Amino acid sequence: MSYEFDFSFINDYMPDIWYGIWLSLGMTFVSIVPGFALGTGCAIGRLYGPPWVQRLVTIYVEGIRNTPLIIQVFWLFFGLAVLQIRVGPFPAAVIALVINVGAYTAEIMRAGFQSIPKGQLEAAACLALKPSQSLWSVQLPQAVERVYPALVSQFVLMMLATSIMSQISAEELTGVAYMIQSFTFRGFEVYLVIAAIYLAMACLLRLTLLGIAQVSFPRKRRLGTSL
Amino acid sequence: MFGLTIEQLAFIFRGAGWTIVLSLLGFVGGTLLGLPVALARASHNRGLNWLSGAFVQLIQGIPLPVIMFVVYFGISIGGYDVPALVAAGIAMTLYSSAYLGEIWRGCIQAVPKTQWEAGECLALTNTQRFVYVILPQALRIAVPPTVGFLVQIVKNTSYAVVIGFFDLTYSAKVINNSTFMPFTVFTIAALIYFAICFPMSALARRFERRLTRS
Amino acid sequence: MNATSKINTTTASAIEASSMTNATPLVRFEGVRKSFGELEVLKGIDLEVKTGEVVALIGRSGSGKSTALRCVNGLERINAGKLTVCGRDLHNGNVDLRELRQDVGIVFQSYNLFPHLTVEQNVTLAPRKVHKIGAAEARTLAGEVLAQVGLSDKAQNYPEQLSGGQQQRVAIARSLAMRPKLILFDEVTSALDPELTGEVLRVIEKLASEGMTMMLVTHEMAFARSVADQVVFMHHGKIWETGTGDMLANPQTPELRQFVGNGL
Ligand SMILES: Nc1ncnc2c1ncn2[C@@H]1O[C@H](COP(=O)(O)OP(=O)(O)O)[C@@H](O)[C@H]1O
Ligand SMILES: [Mg+2]
Numbered sequence: 001m002s003y004e005f006d007f008s009f010i011n012d013y014m015p016d017i018w019y020g021i022w023l024s025l026g027m028t029f030v031s032i033v034p035g036f037a038l039g040t041g042c043a044i045g046r047l048y049g050p051p052w053v054q055r056l057v058t059i060y061v062e063g064i065r066n067t068p069l070i071i072q073v074f075w076l077f078f079g080l081a082v083l084q085i086r087v088g089p090f091p092a093a094v095i096a097l098v099i100n101v102g103a104y105t106a107e108i109m110r111a112g113f114q115s116i117p118k119g120q121l122e123a124a125a126c127l128a129l130k131p132s133q134s135l136w137s138v139q140l141p142q143a144v145e146r147v148y149p150a151l152v153s154q155f156v157l158m159m160l161a162t163s164i165m166s167q168i169s170a171e172e173l174t175g176v177a178y179m180i181q182s183f184t185f186r187g188f189e190v191y192l193v194i195a196a197i198y199l200a201m202a203c204l205l206r207l208t209l210l211g212i213a214q215v216s217f218p219r220k221r222r223l224g225t226s227l
Numbered sequence: 228m229f230g231l232t233i234e235q236l237a238f239i240f241r242g243a244g245w246t247i248v249l250s251l252l253g254f255v256g257g258t259l260l261g262l263p264v265a266l267a268r269a270s271h272n273r274g275l276n277w278l279s280g281a282f283v284q285l286i287q288g289i290p291l292p293v294i295m296f297v298v299y300f301g302i303s304i305g306g307y308d309v310p311a312l313v314a315a316g317i318a319m320t321l322y323s324s325a326y327l328g329e330i331w332r333g334c335i336q337a338v339p340k341t342q343w344e345a346g347e348c349l350a351l352t353n354t355q356r357f358v359y360v361i362l363p364q365a366l367r368i369a370v371p372p373t374v375g376f377l378v379q380i381v382k383n384t385s386y387a388v389v390i391g392f393f394d395l396t397y398s399a400k401v402i403n404n405s406t407f408m409p410f411t412v413f414t415i416a417a418l419i420y421f422a423i424c425f426p427m428s429a430l431a432r433r434f435e436r437r438l439t440r441s
Numbered sequence: 442m443n444a445t446s447k448i449n450t451t452t453a454s455a456i457e458a459s460s461m462t463n464a465t466p467l468v469r470f471e472g473v474r475k476s477f478g479e480l481e482v483l484k485g486i487d488l489e490v491k492t493g494e495v496v497a498l499i500g501r502s503g504s505g506k507s508t509a510l511r512c513v514n515g516l517e518r519i520n521a522g523k524l525t526v527c528g529r530d531l532h533n534g535n536v537d538l539r540e541l542r543q544d545v546g547i548v549f550q551s552y553n554l555f556p557h558l559t560v561e562q563n564v565t566l567a568p569r570k571v572h573k574i575g576a577a578e579a580r581t582l583a584g585e586v587l588a589q590v591g592l593s594d595k596a597q598n599y600p601e602q603l604s605g606g607q608q609q610r611v612a613i614a615r616s617l618a619m620r621p622k623l624i625l626f627d628e629v630t631s632a633l634d635p636e637l638t639g640e641v642l643r644v645i646e647k648l649a650s651e652g653m654t655m656m657l658v659t660h661e662m663a664f665a666r667s668v669a670d671q672v673v674f675m676h677h678g679k680i681w682e683t684g685t686g687d688m689l690a691n692p693q694t695p696e697l698r699q700f701v702g703n704g705l
Contacts, residue, residue, distance in 0.1 A: 003304050003305070062425065065378075066378065066382075066420065066424035066428055067417045067420045068383070068386075068420060069385075070385045070396055071385065071396060071399070071413055071416050074396075074399070074400065074403070074413050075409060075414065078409035078413070079413070081409070082410070117553075119549060119551050119553040120553060122549075123549065123555070125516075125542070126516070126542055126546070126547045127542065127567035127619065128539045128540075128567060128571045129539075129566075129567060129570055129571065130539065133570045137566060137570065138555055138566075141557045142556065142557050145557060160288075160290040162290075163290035163292045164292055164386060174292055174293060174296075174389075177296070178296075187300030187303070188300040188301050188304050190300075191293055191296040191300055194293055194296075195289045195293050195294070195297055198289050198290055198293060202288040202289075203288070219557055
């Protein structure tokens with residue numbers, strides 16, 4: 001067997017590849033903040049909310065965590081289409097990602113909140129802080145600091161998961177790859193290149209998120225401790 | 228039933244069967260390859276350590292659908308027309324072994340250092356120490372996260388849909404295309420996935436609680 | 442009376458406190474009982490703390506000292522009797538704990554500083570959030586209270602950069618920043634090495650001399666004897682013996698005699 005590798009497609013399709021990268025990273029960055037907010041809200045609801053909120057959050061978290069993302073995406077995208085609600089593939093992808101990553105973030109943040117020593121809450125209460133003030137100024141920063149590495153991993157996984165969004169014709173990087181291979185019949189080379197690009201994007205995202213931590217956790221920066 | 232014919236439901240369940248088959252393939256393959264990865268990651272041999280580390284980083288930095296495609300097209304450049312099951316099975320093996328290897332490395336290293344030293348006092352060889360002292364303890368620690376990862380395996384087999392593997396996701400998509408009842412069809416699919424995954428999630432949590440209590 | 446004569450201070454709280462009549466004590470326990478499930482921990486406590494007074498609670502571990510202290514700022518709810526703190530009846534259910542805690546500070550054995558905030562932020566968090574003071578005022582306030590505990594130069598440090606004794610002094614400053622009428626100290630030196638204990642005790646001593654009203658649980662007998670106006674020996678959930686510091690030199694009950702014998 002002899003196989004001639006041919007990577008010449010890279011030149012021809014560079015603009016498409018860039019567009020795919022742009023779309024993949026775009027989906028990721030747009031989803032991070034709302035996904036984190038949703039997850040944190042759910043964690044708080046599950047820890048401190050009234051029983052019905054706790055139950056609702058549990059159902060949401062367990063439902064999402066025990067079913068594949070792709071089924072959630074299909075459910076949402078084709079479901080909205082049947083309901084005659086016109087949502088483009090990109091917004092649909094972002095909505096699905098936010099709902100999905102929110103459930104995972106909820107579990108991570110719940111662990112973060114629970115790992116805070118009880119003395120911290122007592123101290124905040126004894127200083128006459130309201131529960132909401134204690135949550136916002138005392139608990140949330142400490143919880144985020146404690147679970148930050150897990151959050152970073154979660155968001156990197158989310159970025160990798162955007163690769164199925166071409167299934168609902170959001171032409172992100174993997175979708176672009178499919179298009180290129182269908183024209184060039186160079187599937188192996190195309191996906192090798194795409195794999196390398198994802199690898200680079202994963203590194204980039206990780207570094208960016210860790211960089212954000214360096215800026216937003218002054219204590220760690222000052223003390224030089226790594227996260 | 229639910230507006231679907233018995234045949235359509237049976238079709239979906241046939242897909243579910245293949246999801247389980249692929250999950251088992253992924254777990255067995257992932258275990259066979261993941262064990263050496265874990266040992267190499269935990270070993271003090273520089274070369275092995277680096278190599279296994281690079282493998283884990285590589286797999287964990289590439290989306291599983293892309294791994295599926297690479298394997299699928301990689302095999303077919305030899306001129307072979309492989310069944311999607313084989314390509315998906317290999318991809319799931321690569322994927323699972325990287326994550327399981329990393330999980331198990333953590334378990335091996337979580338066994339306290341003093342245990343190694345205790346083994347030393349008993350004049351055991353390195354291998355004996357590992358097999359009789361470290362491994363049994365590491366295994367105990369490894370059960371909850373391994374069961375937890377099984378859930379990931381089952382969910383992630385759904386990505387094999389990109390290379391046309393006939394599984395639960397694929398069959399649901401086909402039925403949806405012919406019935407235009409996405410809520411019904413994908414809710415049924417989701418419920419089947421949930422029925423497989425949730426008990427394992429709950430079990431993993433139970434194991435974990437038992438472990439932390441002891 | 443001696444409480445008023447002791448006041449020679451500039452702290453606002455003490456001036457405010459001194460204007461209260463001595464007829465109404467800041468804290469009054471009347472037959473206070475407290476149980477955790479089946480276990481009765483306080484079995485009828487009667488105690489008064491007057492403005493400007495320093496009361497030391499001593500006794501064996503498990504005798505109910507912390508519980509008594511924690512009832513005063515509402516961390517524990519009493520089951521029976523009457524407990525009045527800064528003019529509020531804690532035994533009737535609808536007392537506003539947040540209002541109460543603006544008047545009653547507490548310092549814990551384990552400091553409980555907020556690790557993600559600088560010393561200055563630790564000290565000013567509550568005044569800013571609760572009293573809604575501005576940034577400039579907060580900075581001045583931090584300067585004042587940190588000077589009181591001798592840590593003016595540590596304002597920009599994080600708690601983990603400080604020694605245990607310094608952290609505990611920051612915790613005291615954090616309490617002072619709320620301008621409380623009363624501060625509770627629960628074994629604040631028990632987690633400290635002997636050489637660090639002294640610096641914290643000196644701060645408390647200084648606060649006492651400035652007229653701050655304080656209730657403190659302590660195992661430092663010499664300190665209790667020299668600083669406290671009233672020493673309370675608790676035993677099995679009851680006040681077993683009470684008196685001035687000299688009581689420790691001349692115990693009336695065998696229990697206190699034995700306790701002091703071990704303690705000194
Ligand atoms: N939250 C609680 N729940 C149950 N029992 C408690 C609680 N807090 C204290 N106790 C019990 O009450 C008794 C008195 O405790 P404490 O007031 O802390 O004593 P001290 O401070 O004098 O050592 C002890 O037996 C302790 O175990
Ligand atoms: Mg105590």
